[in-house]
Amino acid sequence: MSGIAKTSVLVEEGGNQCRKRSNISASSDQCSKRSKFDDMSSNEKKSNFSMLNPNVNGTIKMTTSSMNKPGATTKKLVIKNFKSKPNLPENYQETTWSKLREAVIAIQTSKAIAYSLEELYQAVENMCSHKMASQLYVNLTNLVEAHVKSNIEQFLSESMDRQVFLKRMDDCWRAHCRQMIMIRSIFLYLDRTYVLQNPSIHSIWDMGLDLFRHHIAMNTLIQTRTVDGLLTLIERERGGDAVDISLLKSLLRMLSDLQIYQDAFEHKFLQATERLYCAEGQRLMRELAVPQYLAHVEKRLREENERLLHYLDPCTKWQLIHTVERQLLSEHVSGVLSKGLESLMDGPRLRDLATLYSLFSRVKDGLTELCSHFNAYIKKKGRTIVIEPERDKTMVAELLEFKEQLDNVVSTCFQRNDRFLYSMREAFEHFINQRQNKPAELIAKFVDLKLRAGNKEATEEELERLLDKIMVLFRFIHGKDVFEAFYKKDLAKRLLVGKSASVDAEKSMLSKLKQECGGGFTCKLEGMFKDMELSKDINITYKQHLSASSECGGLELSVYILTMGFWPTYAAVEVRLPGELTRHQEHFAKFYLAKHSGRKLQWQATLGHCVLRAHFTQGNKELQVSLFQALVLLLFNDGDNLSFEDIKTATNIEEGELRRTLQSLACGKARVLMKTPRGRDVQDRDHFAFNADFTNKLFRIKINQIQMKETSEEQKATEERVFQDRQYQIDAAIVRVMKMRKALSHNLLISELYNQLKFPVKPADLKKRIESLIDRDYMERDKDNPNQYNYVA
Amino acid sequence: MKVTIKSWTGVATWRWIANDDNCGICRMPFDSCCPDCKLPGDECPLVWGACSHCFHIHCIVKWLHSQPQQQCPMCRQDWKFNNK
Ligand SMILES: [Zn+2]
Ligand SMILES: [Zn+2]
Ligand SMILES: [Zn+2]
Numbered sequence: 089m090s091g092i093a094k095t096s097v098l099v100e101e102g103g104n105q106c107r108k109r110s111n112i113s114a115s116s117d118q119c120s121k122r123s124k125f126d127d128m129s130s131n132e133k134k135s136n137f138s139m140l141n142p143n144v145n146g147t148i149k150m151t152t153s154s155m156n157k158p159g160a161t162t163k164k165l166v167i168k169n170f171k172s173k174p175n176l177p178e179n180y181q182e183t184t185w186s187k188l189r190e191a192v193i194a195i196q197t198s199k200a201i202a203y204s205l206e207e208l209y210q211a212v213e214n215m216c217s218h219k220m221a222s223q224l225y226v227n228l229t230n231l232v233e234a235h236v237k238s239n240i241e242q243f244l245s246e247s248m249d250r251q252v253f254l255k256r257m258d259d260c261w262r263a264h265c266r267q268m269i270m271i272r273s274i275f276l277y278l279d280r281t282y283v284l285q286n287p288s289i290h291s292i293w294d295m296g297l298d299l300f301r302h303h304i305a306m307n308t309l310i311q312t313r314t315v316d317g318l319l320t321l322i323e324r325e326r327g328g329d330a331v332d333i334s335l336l337k338s339l340l341r342m343l344s345d346l347q348i349y350q351d352a353f354e355h356k357f358l359q360a361t362e363r364l365y366c367a368e369g370q371r372l373m374r375e376l377a378v379p380q381y382l383a384h385v386e387k388r389l390r391e392e393n394e395r396l397l398h399y400l401d402p403c404t405k406w407q408l409i410h411t412v413e414r415q416l417l418s419e420h421v422s423g424v425l426s427k428g429l430e431s432l433m434d435g436p437r438l439r440d441l442a443t444l445y446s447l448f449s450r451v452k453d454g455l456t457e458l459c460s461h462f463n464a465y466i467k468k469k470g471r472t473i474v475i476e477p478e479r480d481k482t483m484v485a486e487l488l489e490f491k492e493q494l495d496n497v498v499s500t501c502f503q504r505n506d507r508f509l510y511s512m513r514e515a516f517e518h519f520i521n522q523r524q525n526k527p528a529e530l531i532a533k534f535v536d537l538k539l540r541a542g543n544k545e546a547t548e549e550e551l552e553r554l555l556d557k558i559m560v561l562f563r564f565i566h567g568k569d570v571f572e573a574f575y576k577k578d579l580a581k582r583l584l585v586g587k588s589a590s591v592d593a594e595k596s597m598l599s600k601l602k603q604e605c606g607g608g609f610t611c612k613l614e615g616m617f618k619d620m621e622l623s624k625d626i627n628i629t630y631k632q633h634l635s636a637s638s639e640c641g642g643l644e645l646s647v648y649i650l651t652m653g654f655w656p657t658y659a660a661v662e663v664r665l666p667g668e669l670t671r672h673q674e675h676f677a678k679f680y681l682a683k684h685s686g687r688k689l690q691w692q693a694t695l696g697h698c699v700l701r702a703h704f705t706q707g708n709k710e711l712q713v714s715l716f717q718a719l720v721l722l723l724f725n726d727g728d729n730l731s732f733e734d735i736k737t738a739t740n741i742e743e744g745e746l747r748r749t750l751q752s753l754a755c756g757k758a759r760v761l762m763k764t765p766r767g768r769d770v771q772d773r774d775h776f777a778f779n780a781d782f783t784n785k786l787f788r789i790k791i792n793q794i795q796m797k798e799t800s801e802e803q804k805a806t807e808e809r810v811f812q813d814r815q816y817q818i819d820a821a822i823v824r825v826m827k828m829r830k831a832l833s834h835n836l837l838i839s840e841l842y843n844q845l846k847f848p849v850k851p852a853d854l855k856k857r858i859e860s861l862i863d864r865d866y867m868e869r870d871k872d873n874p875n876q877y878n879y880v881a
Numbered sequence: 882m883k884v885t886i887k888s889w890t891g892v893a894t895w896r897w898i899a900n901d902d903n904c905g906i907c908r909m910p911f912d913s914c915c916p917d918c919k920l921p922g923d924e925c926p927l928v929w930g931a932c933s934h935c936f937h938i939h940c941i942v943k944w945l946h947s948q949p950q951q952q953c954p955m956c957r958q959d960w961k962f963n964n965k
Contacts, residue, residue, distance in 0.1 A: 584892060607919075615920050622922075644888040652896040653912035653921055673891065680895075686927055687895045695892035701885045710887065721884045778883050823908065 181220050184211045185227055188274070192228070195270045196235045205274065213277045221282035228275060229295055236264070236299045243310045250317040257314055258335055260304070261342045268296035301346045314339065315353050319360050326364065326391075337399035344401050358407055365415035373420050378428025379440040385416045385447055418451045425461040433465050436493055441501035455507070463511045466494065470519035474527050483527065484534040488557055491516070517564040521848070525807055528570035531561055535597065536578035541589045551593055559600050566848045568605055573810045576613060577656045583620055584648060584695050605846070615654035623648045630679055645672045649680065649689075657809065663693045663715075664740040666722055694745075702760065704782045711760065712790040716741055716749045721760065724778040731775050748794045750776065758782075758789050814847055818857045821845060826867050826879040834858075834875050897927045899935050905955045906940035915939045931961040 177183075191208050194201045201208075215224050239260050243253065272279060272292045283289050290298060304310055318339060325331045343349040365388070372381055392412055396405050417424075424444070432440050448454030473479060473486045494512055502508045520527050535558055538551060546554060565571060582588040598617070602610040627646040665673065677689050696715035701708060713721070719739045723730060730738075736746055747770045754763040754776060762779045763770070821844045825837060832840070841854055858877070861867050870876035899911045907915050914925035915937035929935040934955045936944075941960070945951050951960045 611919055618920065643886040645891060646888070647891045647893055650892065650894045651921055652894050653910070655894065658894070668886070669889065672889070676891075677893075684895070684923070686897055686929070688898050689893045689895050692892040692894060696890060698889045699887045701887050703883055711884075715889070715891075718886065718889075722886070725882050725884060780883070820909075 192231050195267050208274045212275050216277055216281050233299050236303045254317045258338050264300050305346050340399055349401050361411050369416045382443045413451050421457045429461050445502050459507055459511050463515045466515035467519045471522050474523045483530050520564045521566045525570045528565045528567050529574045532571050532574035541587045555597055569847050570810050573806050580656050612654045619650050658692050661693050705780050706783045710788045714793040729775050729777050732772050752794045758791050831878045904937050906936050929963040931963050932956050932958045
């Protein structure tokens, strides 16, 4: 009796874990002791009970068909039995079977079994030993089949609540499993001898499953009701209703165990999934903003994964997730991007962008599309930064900020994906060259501002980092010569007026440019620094020369000697210098030219500056002024009330320049001249007098020359010089190539030139230069082939 | 005297005294150096011939080495250095 109690405890929990449990009961001490099958490997035991092994499937079908005609088998066995064991009681088989039959029916109807399990085991073993196994198996099959058939009716009634139906189905399945486990344990000897020796015969457990599948699960009406019920339940659960998850799980396991999960359920389930998310995707794309939509998709994917964990068969995973991705993502890739990318990037909403990236990386072409929209966004936004002249003041700062923001997005949201980095560079290069020359000019000016003395906003490390960032922008510029022209002009100012913040920073910037563009690009800039050093040496030797000869005392003259080709071109300005200055100037020139024969010097009056001693009634001051300011002030040693015209004649300073000079002396912060009549602007009729009562708390006073606003003409002049220089470089490149190749076709020459020239140029311009060189006899058109050029030595 | 000059920082540009803009041999402008040099100046000076033509020194020396006769490449007169 204890055996019965034990078995019923084991199966009480339900059909779901029948496989596990059957192993336990088969290997439990009592069971193995009684049935003496200790030598059976656990593998064999398992394969007997498991329905998930596909190999078993084939066997099932074979045996099912063989069981349909049991008559022949029965006869054969009966005859054999009588031959081998003639000494059994005459009705032994009949009485024994009726005992077993009674027990099975008791199990099927949940009644107490009248015999001890010991007795039943023994009965089975005896029958098997007396060659009655085959008949026993057939009898048992019939008994189980009859019971399974008796269960059909309850599922066929006209109308039934779906929930009730599913519950009933689950109960029926669990009862079947429970009963089959008990039956199997009674007939274990049969399972382990007769069934094992006949590969075409099902194990008792499999025979039960087979009958259940055949009569109940494969019944069209029952199957439709079951599957539809399950789908409705899942639909409600997806909609947010709380449903009986364990019921779902149990029934889906039933389908799996019966091997009809895929055929009967999975296909319909995936179709339902597809329909649901197709409609949901379309609706939510209309209703939700992109970040909310993405969050929803993430949530849906998470939920479906949980569904797989909680009740779906794992084999559905790939198709299910793929279906959700297709309907919620693939279908809406370009919709999501064109609706939402711009505002996500503008934010920038980093977390949403990271979500976008990780979701799109799941679907085919998702990242490709994202990348191309990203690229288009950069080009569009970047263009607005560079294209509008009103934004010129902030262009470089905005570009730096934009770049930093994009870098941040790519590294924190797009996993530093190379494709995106490359695309970003391509986009920058594209939009920054949408506007000719201006970005290059403004980048140069931005650098000037940062390298100029008085820029206190940065420590040296900060400045260094900033210059590195600038270099990134610089890299995208096609017209690097435009940058160079403006950079050079500003560098000249910084060097000559002593306005450079730090030599180290200047040199560092120079080496960055050299690294980026090569030595050819920076050799003139380096030449400027070299001139500064050479000038320092020259001034030292000049001073020694002066002290030795004791000529030219009084003022102290030092001169920056510039090599013509390195520096920006300065217009030659002739002004009238007082005799003392002329004498010093000539003296220096004589000294210099004696050391450097074959040269001539051109004085650049606009670039000179002086320190003056000025005597006011309140005390003496030192004035730091430009040469022009000095020339004007010196005039007041000899006269007191000078008209604009007087000053103009005496100094020969150009009118506009003179007006600004007088304005700085008489209308600025430090008014060492007095103007009558008073007023901000200098008129032709104005008169000027020395302001003897000038006061200032400082001893050294710097009087800033009023800078001419960089007019568009001056700008044009710089651009024009760049243009001229390009013509010259094209000529030089053509001659260089032709000299080397001697003869070359037009197309080859053009492509060589494109390789060599570092600035944007149109083929038509190249053609013009070629014509010009032919005119000047540097090269000629081949007499036989007009498409070929020959070098003229 | 109300104002006197204490010091003056002047700026001057130098260029070669040449009778042409470009070197007749390398065709580079005299304001820059010959193709073999990096910077114009004392490292790549100009020289004048008795015929009054002038070249980068590196250019004329190379030229004279490559020729059987020592002639000015511009006017074909015998080449003599003119020490100005
Ligand atoms: Zn030369
Ligand atoms: Zn040279
Ligand atoms: Zn000559």
